[in-house]
Amino acid sequence: xxxxxxxxxxxxxxxxxxxxxxxxxxxxxxxxxxxxxxxxxxxxxxxxxxxxxxxxxxxxxxxxxxxxxxxxxxxxxxxxxxxxxxxxxxxxxxxxxxxxxxxxxxxxxxxxxx
Amino acid sequence: xxxxxxxxxxxxxxxxxxxxxxxxxxxxxxxxxxxxxxxxxxxxxxxxxxxxxxxxxxxxxxxxxxxxxxxxxxxxxxxxxxxxxxxxxxxxxxxxxxxxxxxxxxxxxxxxxxxxx
Numbered sequence: 001x002x003x004x005x006x007x008x009x010x011x012x013x014x015x016x017x018x019x020x021x022x023x024x025x026x027x028x029x030x031x032x033x034x035x036x037x038x039x040x041x042x043x044x045x046x047x048x049x050x051x052x053x054x055x056x057x058x059x060x061x062x063x064x065x066x067x068x069x070x071x072x073x074x075x076x077x078x079x080x081x082x083x084x085x086x087x088x089x090x091x092x093x094x095x096x097x098x099x100x101x102x103x104x105x106x107x108x109x110x111x112x113x114x
Numbered sequence: 115x116x117x118x119x120x121x122x123x124x125x126x127x128x129x130x131x132x133x134x135x136x137x138x139x140x141x142x143x144x145x146x147x148x149x150x151x152x153x154x155x156x157x158x159x160x161x162x163x164x165x166x167x168x169x170x171x172x173x174x175x176x177x178x179x180x181x182x183x184x185x186x187x188x189x190x191x192x193x194x195x196x197x198x199x200x201x202x203x204x205x206x207x208x209x210x211x212x213x214x215x216x217x218x219x220x221x222x223x224x225x226x227x228x229x230x231x
Binding site for chain 2: 035037042043044045046047050091100101102104105106107
């Protein structure tokens with residue numbers, strides 16, 4: 001069975017603060033894929049990143065960075081110098097090696113206040 | 115801008131109506147998906163089409179009927195819906211849906227907000 005836990009239901013920060021969204025996953029697959037999606041109020045899920053289980057390198061893209069640690073089964077997402085436009089629900093998701101299905105976490109609502 | 119488009123953006127229908135949701139992708143993907151998302155919940159998978167054939171039906175009631183006329187288009191036909199079917203319906207596509215390529219990320223459309231009265 002696969003499971004994704006996003007323990008933070010809601011986070012509120014002031015603009016320019018750094019914020020980390022936590023994601024912990026469970027899977028029995030040795031090969032798996034982790035994803036982050038952003039869902040702004042408009043509704044569309046925007047793909048942010050995919051990380052393969054065999055690639056533990058962290059990644060940085062502009063103000064976004066991701067920390068993948070297999071030892072703790074975590075795939076955390078940090079936004080540096082947050083902006084109001086970052087306000088959205090963020091979903092972490094997992095897909096196992098032979099599984100067609102994306103397992104989503106419950107999402108974290110991030111509100112960035114001016 | 116998303117390369118997965120959905121129409122209409124909003125739909126209000128009565129329980130006796132028949133309506134259709136439409137989705138189109140312009141990325142040459144061979145897999146397309148329908149998801150249902152209730153407020154404050156993650157998306158729930160409904161159907162998967164792979165190479166224009168229905169490969170997965172997640173035990174969805176028959177009042178939802180998917181159709182894939184070609185590799186770029188995906189429809190969801192709605193008939194005799196219930197008020198609890200009110201939700202955001204999301205279409206997604208990916209390069210492949212086969213178990214041999216689970217790495218491909220899914221790209222989502224903007225969704226159709228459906229209200230059943």
